[in-house]
Amino acid sequence: MATKTDNQKAWFFVLPVVVLVAFNALIPLMTVVNYSVQETFGNNLFFWEGVGWFEQVLHSERFHAALGRQLMFTGIILAIEIPLGVAIALTMPRQGPWVPVCLVLMALPLLIPWNVVGSMWNIFALPEIGLLGRAINAMGIDYNFTQQPLAAWFTVILMDVWHWTSLVVLLAYAGLISIPDAYYQAAKIDGAKAWAVFRHIQLPKMKRVLTIAILLRFIDSFMIYTEPAVLTGGGPGNSTTFLSIDLVKIALGQFDLGPAAAMSLIYFVITLLVSWVFYTLMTRDDAK
Amino acid sequence: MKRLIPLVPALYILFLMLPIYWLLNMSFKTTNEILGSFSLWPNEFTLENYRTIFTDPTWYMGYVNSLTYVSINTAITLVVALPAAYAFSRYRFLGDKHLFFWLLTNRMAPPAIFALPFFQLYSAVGLFDTPLAVALAHVLFNIPLTVWILEGFMSGIPKELDETAYVDGYSFPRFFFRIFLPTIKAGIGVSAFFCFMFSWVELLLAKTLTAVEAKPIAAIMTKTASSAGYELGLLAAAGVLTIIPGAFVIYFVRNYIAKGFALGRV
Amino acid sequence: MAKIGLKALRHSYLPNPTAEADWALRQIDLDWSDGGAYALLGPSGCGKTTLLNIISGLLTPTEGTVLFDGRDVTALPPDQRNIAQVFQFPVIYDTMTVYNNLAFPLRNRGIGEARVDTRVREIAEMLELTDMLGQRASGLSPDGKQKISMGRGLVREDVNVIMFDEPLTVIDPHLKWKLRSKLKELQQKVRVTMIYVTHDQTEALTFADQVVVMQDGVVVQIGSPVELFERPAHTFVGHFIGSPGMNVLPCEVRDGGAFFQGVHVPIDEGIGGIEGSRRLEIGVRPEFVRFADAGIPVEVFKVSDAGRHRIIETRANAARIHLLAPIGGPVPEGTAYLAFDPARTRLYADGWLAGANSGGNTGSNSGGGA
Numbered sequence: 042m043a044t045k046t047d048n049q050k051a052w053f054f055v056l057p058v059v060v061l062v063a064f065n066a067l068i069p070l071m072t073v074v075n076y077s078v079q080e081t082f083g084n085n086l087f088f089w090e091g092v093g094w095f096e097q098v099l100h101s102e103r104f105h106a107a108l109g110r111q112l113m114f115t116g117i118i119l120a121i122e123i124p125l126g127v128a129i130a131l132t133m134p135r136q137g138p139w140v141p142v143c144l145v146l147m148a149l150p151l152l153i154p155w156n157v158v159g160s161m162w163n164i165f166a167l168p169e170i171g172l173l174g175r176a177i178n179a180m181g182i183d184y185n186f187t188q189q190p191l192a193a194w195f196t197v198i199l200m201d202v203w204h205w206t207s208l209v210v211l212l213a214y215a216g217l218i219s220i221p222d223a224y225y226q227a228a229k230i231d232g233a234k235a236w237a238v239f240r241h242i243q244l245p246k247m248k249r250v251l252t253i254a255i256l257l258r259f260i261d262s263f264m265i266y267t268e269p270a271v272l273t274g275g276g277p278g279n280s281t282t283f284l285s286i287d288l289v290k291i292a293l294g295q296f297d298l299g300p301a302a303a304m305s306l307i308y309f310v311i312t313l314l315v316s317w318v319f320y321t322l323m324t325r326d327d328a329k
Numbered sequence: 330m331k332r333l334i335p336l337v338p339a340l341y342i343l344f345l346m347l348p349i350y351w352l353l354n355m356s357f358k359t360t361n362e363i364l365g366s367f368s369l370w371p372n373e374f375t376l377e378n379y380r381t382i383f384t385d386p387t388w389y390m391g392y393v394n395s396l397t398y399v400s401i402n403t404a405i406t407l408v409v410a411l412p413a414a415y416a417f418s419r420y421r422f423l424g425d426k427h428l429f430f431w432l433l434t435n436r437m438a439p440p441a442i443f444a445l446p447f448f449q450l451y452s453a454v455g456l457f458d459t460p461l462a463v464a465l466a467h468v469l470f471n472i473p474l475t476v477w478i479l480e481g482f483m484s485g486i487p488k489e490l491d492e493t494a495y496v497d498g499y500s501f502p503r504f505f506f507r508i509f510l511p512t513i514k515a516g517i518g519v520s521a522f523f524c525f526m527f528s529w530v531e532l533l534l535a536k537t538l539t540a541v542e543a544k545p546i547a548a549i550m551t552k553t554a555s556s557a558g559y560e561l562g563l564l565a566a567a568g569v570l571t572i573i574p575g576a577f578v579i580y581f582v583r584n585y586i587a588k589g590f591a592l593g594r595v
Numbered sequence: 596m597a598k599i600g601l602k603a604l605r606h607s608y609l610p611n612p613t614a615e616a617d618w619a620l621r622q623i624d625l626d627w628s629d630g631g632a633y634a635l636l637g638p639s640g641c642g643k644t645t646l647l648n649i650i651s652g653l654l655t656p657t658e659g660t661v662l663f664d665g666r667d668v669t670a671l672p673p674d675q676r677n678i679a680q681v682f683q684f685p686v687i688y689d690t691m692t693v694y695n696n697l698a699f700p701l702r703n704r705g706i707g708e709a710r711v712d713t714r715v716r717e718i719a720e721m722l723e724l725t726d727m728l729g730q731r732a733s734g735l736s737p738d739g740k741q742k743i744s745m746g747r748g749l750v751r752e753d754v755n756v757i758m759f760d761e762p763l764t765v766i767d768p769h770l771k772w773k774l775r776s777k778l779k780e781l782q783q784k785v786r787v788t789m790i791y792v793t794h795d796q797t798e799a800l801t802f803a804d805q806v807v808v809m810q811d812g813v814v815v816q817i818g819s820p821v822e823l824f825e826r827p828a829h830t831f832v833g834h835f836i837g838s839p840g841m842n843v844l845p846c847e848v849r850d851g852g853a854f855f856q857g858v859h860v861p862i863d864e865g866i867g868g869i870e871g872s873r874r875l876e877i878g879v880r881p882e883f884v885r886f887a888d889a890g891i892p893v894e895v896f897k898v899s900d901a902g903r904h905r906i907i908e909t910r911a912n913a914a915r916i917h918l919l920a921p922i923g924g925p926v927p928e929g930t931a932y933l934a935f936d937p938a939r940t941r942l943y944a945d946g947w948l949a950g951a952n953s954g955g956n957t958g959s960n961s962g963g964g965a
Contacts, residue, residue, distance in 0.1 A: 045420055045421045046419070046421070047421050048419075051420035051422040051425075054415060054420075055417070057412070058432070058476065061465070062469060062472055065435075065443075065447075065465065065468065066438070066469055068446075070446075072449065129337060132335070133338050134335070143342065144583060145576075145583050146342045146345065146346070147338075147345065148579045149576060149579065151575075152525075152530065152575025152576070153568075153572050154531075154532065154547045155547075156551050157547070157568040157571050160564055160565075160568055161349070161351070161352045161568055162348060171351070175367060203348065206341075207345070221684075223682040223686050226673075226680070226682070227747075229672065230651070230679060230680055230700075231674075231703060232674040234703070241691065245689050260436070260437050263439070267531075271551065284441075285441035288442065289444060289533070292441075293445060293537070298445070301445065305439075305441070308439055308441075309439065312437050312438065313434060316433075320430065
């Protein structure tokens with residue numbers, strides 16, 4: 042690792058980055074904070090509201106419902122995608138001609154525009170014309186995600202698993218192939234079984250990449266907007282209205298600036314807190 | 330039991346390919362056929378959907394717009410992130426750790442909360458409905474990740490390289506461009522990949538910041554989906570075409586994918 | 596403990612080897628007896644790690660058999676051969692304590708906890724790790740971790756042979772000798788067959804009772820360190836061992852004597868056994884060359900100070916001859932004469948010690964007892 046030297050002139054190097062990010066982040070953030078503490082009746086007239094909006098949002102049933110749905114969604118997603126991704130990475134060949142083929146095909150869902158993912162699954166899961174929809178109904182299960190909340194949840198979750206598990210696979214795989222052969226050889230000589238190898242060699246060495254994977258999946262699933270918006274529009278009813286979808290409805294749909302802004306800030310703070318916890322865990326392991 | 334192991338990735342890939350195959354299937358059918366019957370391959374194979382897209386400017390300009398802002402975004406991000414990553418990797422300066430964390434927090438911000446403020450901000454500076462607006466907006470999310478990735482790669486290069494160059498009489502710009510950058514070209518490739526990945530796929534901000542002139546393909550598709558006359562075949566064809574640039578990009582970086590996902594830090 | 600036999604071993608990493616160069620191991624016939632301390636010495640790429648991995652079972656040889664006590668184990672995996680191997684960099688189970696690391700191989704074989712505890716403490720005592728048994732293994736220094744690796748090999752009582760693949764590579768130089776002596780001490784105490792692979796002659800010569808020198812996939816010589824030094828069977832061995840290595844000088848044989856650049860070089864052993872060979876050379880170590888009043892005319896070229904003695908490089912036309920001289924003694928300048936100790940001067944035919952055999956290799960020796 043390179044040792045760093047003290048140099049305050051380094052600020053010039055980071056200045057362009059700071060300017061661009063500040064422009065994009067600070068100014069809108071200030072706007073949001075501004076709106077969150079004021080009331081407007083149009084005509085650019087603003088009245089001080091203080092923490093009124095925050096109280097309203099935090100007490101609103103609508104917010105609780107959306108937050109609850111979001112937490113359940115994120116929880117289910119993490120519980121499926123992380124173990125599944127790791128399991129797939131464990132079964133992938135570590136060398137050979139098939140490796141690039143596998144990696145390219147697995148990475149494909151990650152690069153499809155999110156609205157196309159939504160549309161694709163829409164066409165795929167519709168009961169009449171979709172392969173999946175038809176297949177499930179043909180098995181005797183009454184399935185229609187446009188009308189049944191349970192079916193909608195099932196489809197949204199399946200879509201996210203399809204979309205993002207590969208990220209976990211690729212990260213876990215990167216961690217796995219960095220383990221030198223000698224570890225596996227030593228384990229063989231020590232008479233260790235496959236489970237012991239996983240528990241004592243593979244899992245510890247994958248800790249870093251797994252933390253990154255969990256962090257990324259948490260953040261992205263917590264922020265999810267486009268795919269469910271295109272697939273179900275938040276419905277049927279509002280059964281799949283997650284936090285972002287609800288926020289956009291309030292902000293861009295109803296133009297309720299105050300509540301929207303307050304909700305945005307609360308949303309941001311939650312994400313920030315969880316991310317900070319993960320970040321600290323990760324950098325603390327690095328320093329060790 | 331061991332024989333079954335290669336089956337797992339194979340089944341997973343099969344699962345991944347199914348919806349894509351279905352999309353392809355739909356793209357070669359007319360909307361009538363889609364709504365009327367159900368078949369695993371087109372009964373009446375047609376290229377009409379693709380023809381529409383390639384000949385109708387409202388459609389193909391969508392692709393052009395999207396590719397434009399993605400390229401601009403990647404270029405801007407790389408140009409500003411490289412010196413910043415260098416600074417983080419080589420120097421300690423006042424507030425460096427906090428700055429780094431602040432940058433990362435932007436990646437953690439839900440785009441939804443920026444939708445309305447961005448709309449107002451970019452209208453105010455007169456950039457509304459231009460590719461530049463979308464490019465700049467996406468920069469907020471791409472810069473943190475790019476700086477992180479590049480810093481990881483750069484920290485793997487020993488400082489001795491820099492020092493040797495100075496002793497040999499290289500000026501800093503010459504050293505940076507002719508010696509340093511080529512050694513981390515894997516990192517640059519990976520960063521460009523992630524920039525593309527985020528910018529190409531994002532919808533909300535791209536739609537919010539554009540109206541007519543710079544409308545990205547994603548927005549055009551969603552407009553079509555919601556308007557009357559649910560043209561499924563056309564939509565499917567448009568979708569298939571959006572997958573192609575992604576496939577290209579992955580193919581190019583396929584040898585760096587494993588290393589890149591280790592973010593150069595393993 | 597077991598007697599290990601290697602018969603007609605040949606190995607190639609390529610699926611379809613054709614040329615000789617495709618083979619990593621070209622013909623190995625070797626017997627290792629019980630309880631000996633062996634070193635496998637040779638430059639990088641000579642095949643020593645390949646040979647090691649074939650013995651341990653991590654690699655299956657393309658041709659040939661591996662016998663443990665007469666039993667063919669060529670197809671057996673490592674965990675069924677009762678071997679242990681220590682690698683170049685410490686391989687430990689990070690999440691476990693030192694105690695559990697050492698206990699791991701025993702527990703995997705279903706040995707009762709009481710026995711495990713006795714054994715672990717015994718080995719920890721031998722390796723001076725007793726104080727650290729409760730610590731997490733990842734917190735130890737590299738030499739501590741290597742000790743754990745060694746410990747995992749020693750802790751099993753049914754071990755046939757322990758193999759070391761350049762185990763001191765990551766150890767700090769000033770700790771190397773400490774670890775090495777500890778290893779030697781352990782070997783003499785426990786009397787397990789140990790095979791130590793290295794490219795460092797000091798490590799090999801100080802550890803082993805018998806050294807197996809390899810080059811290019813064949814065994815060039817087996818012998819005790821003294822034998823290797825005094826009677827190198829091949830010019831390679833002479834050159835590789837010793838610092839500086841043996842002087843190898845082209846010569847011709849006529850009228851019953853050896854001649855270097857026209858000057859007669861007396862050789863006590865005589866000049867037999869060179870029929871049919873094309874290249875004749877004289878080998879003599881710098882330790883056995885001295886200045887004389889008559890002999891081989893040379894130009895004194897360079898004098899280097901090597902701490903305990905001086906190394907003098909002289910030139911005889913195109914050839915270079917090194918010799919050693921004590922610090923502080925007189926060194927002639929300009930032209931001088933050299934004489935070789937006839938008892939220590941050897942004749943080499945096509946690289947091999949003359950008379951050893953007619954041009955074949957010495958690979959079918961057995962490594963004698965410890």
